[in-house]
Amino acid sequence: MTGYTKTCLRVFTGLLTLLALTVAADFLPLGVLHAPVALGIAAAKAGLIAWFFMELHQQSNRVRLFATAGLIWLLILVVLTASDYASRGWSR
Structure with a gap:
């Protein structure tokens, strides 16, 4: 397996983990913290996508x-x- 494939699999696993956190956060009684938690997880997903798939780490x-x-x-x-x-x- 090449280094790029390993990186893609790690990012994929990270995105799936963040997706599971999003679903889990939806079922938790967070009250007013529900929106900030969801936005924080979404920001982490966007950061992963920008860093690796837009290749900002190599720029x-x-x-x-x-x-x-x-x-x-x-x-x-x-x-x-x-x-x-x-x-x-x-x-x-």
Whole structure:
């Protein structure tokens, strides 16, 4: 088995483990922590996919910087959208 195949199998196993955690978290009575736990697991899955399948681990620091900047920009847009949505009820 080549090194690439072993890496793909490890990532696959990691993604399946995170999937099992997602399903298990759905059945736990987490209350208000349900959404943050699910989003944390989803972020871990996205990180695995970006790191290995988009091959960020083999790229230069500049490519990693731009990938991180894109993620930060996405987070800014999500936070601004959520704050706008949350503040709409205050004007009534």
